[in-house]
Amino acid sequence: MERFFxxxxxxxxxxxxxxxxxxxxxxxxxxxxxxxxxxAIAALAAVALVILFLAGRGKWRGVWRWMGFSAIVIFGWWFTVRPSNDRDWMVEVSRGVTAEEVPEGLLVRNIRNFDWTSETEATPAWYDAVVDPDKITSVDMLLSVWDHPDIAHTLVSFGFEDGQHIVFSAETRKENGESYSTLGGFFRLFELSLIAADERDIVRLRTDLRGEQVGLYPIDITPEQRKTLFMSFIDYGNGLAAQAEWYNTLTTNCTTVPYFLVAKFSDRVTLDRRMMLPGRLPEYLQDLGVLAKGQDMAQVRKRARLGSLGPAVPDGKAFSKQMRRAWATP
Structure with missing residues (x-):
């Protein structure tokens, strides 16, 4: 038995x-x-051969020594891989949202408003806006599904008293020439970007140019919670501008970033497997009591689905109002 163990x-x-x-x-x-x-891979292969050789001769202390030495070298190198804000970024993620207090209110900088002509081509445009967080009248979650219904990109849109909407989206900050890799997202391939965008840009890109299935879900929270959540996004954007962070496919992504921002001020949110399957977030939010209370979720999903939004129009407020026409009446 001892030999077995x-x-x-x-x-x-x-x-x-x-x-x-x-x-x-x-x-x-x-x-x-x-x-x-x-x-580097040749060196790792050589270490593997040495460990096999030592194990084959029963020299297990030697195996431990090589494992310890390898771990020190590997993790010593790994912790030198640092995120940066100074790279040759793709234009759509070249600017992250920041904000500062001004006498008129809160000046939000770098709101993206690209005019997309294809999935990858657009006329770049950015603008700044002064907003009053006390005048946020709505919060909507948008889920954009492109393949499996459980896999979705999560966006959060804030509506203001004057009809303006600002959308926040946590995204991979890709460099020119890079493409998205789910596996690479586990290995510090991408920095994290927090984008603030006009709905004419970031929603229409998904519905009309990429052909994704986008759903819009109004979130029922108090005015104070709306303001707190909005300022949490702003603070996070300012933090990223000061110190870059890594995107992580599992722990720091488009869904977990909003989740942890909410968790800072609300003890109602709990860890749930649906956080790893964003396509199921509507059911999770309904269970929390902040979405479609007492309504049939199949009908809610049907009502939430956005079709093609058509050409971008100059009036962003009218665009946002039209986008919400399904929720305008009970």
Whole structure:
């Protein structure tokens, strides 16, 4: 029996060693350019062979030493991989939202309002706006589904007394030439960007140009909670401008960022598996009592779905009002 458990322990030791080396190989793949990548992977392969050789000769202390040495080198390098705000960014994520207090109210900078002509081409435009967070009259969650119904991009839109809407979206901050990679998002491939945008830009891009299924869900929270949530997004954007952060496919993404911002001021939110499946967020929010209380969710989803929004129009307030026509009447 003792030999059995010894064998299990040594098997787990090897599993841990090769798990570490595999993780390191993936990190190297996404972080290093080809000449350095090849050299680093060759070094990892050499370490794997040494560990196999030592294990085959029963020299398990040697295996532990090589594992410890490898871990120090790997994690020592990993912690030198730092996020930056100074890269050759794609134009649509080249500016993150920031804001500052002014005598007239809150000056929100870098609100994106691109005129998209295709999924990847647009006439760039940015503007600043002075808003009063005390005059936020609505908060809407938008879910944009492009493949599996459980997988969606989450956006949060704030409506003001004068009809203006500002949408916040946590996104990968891709450099020119980069493309999205779910796996790469686990290995510090992308920085995180918090985009503030006009609905004519960020919603129409998804409904009309990308052909995604977008749903709009009005959130029932108090005026004070609306203001607090809005200012949480603003503070987060200012924080990112001061210190860049990494996007992470699992822990820091378009859904978890709003979740943790809400969790700072509300004890009603709880960790739920539906946080990992954003397409199921409407049911989660209904369970919290902030969406469509007592209504049939199938009907709510049907009502929420946006079709094609048509050409962008100069009047953003009229665009936003038309976008919400399904919710204008009971």
């Amino acid at each position: 010894t064998g299990i322990g040594r098997g787990l030791q090897l599993l841990l060693a090769f798990g570490l080396l595999f993780w390191a190989a993936m990190a190297v793949h996404f972080q290093l350019s080809p000449p350095f990548r090849i050299a």
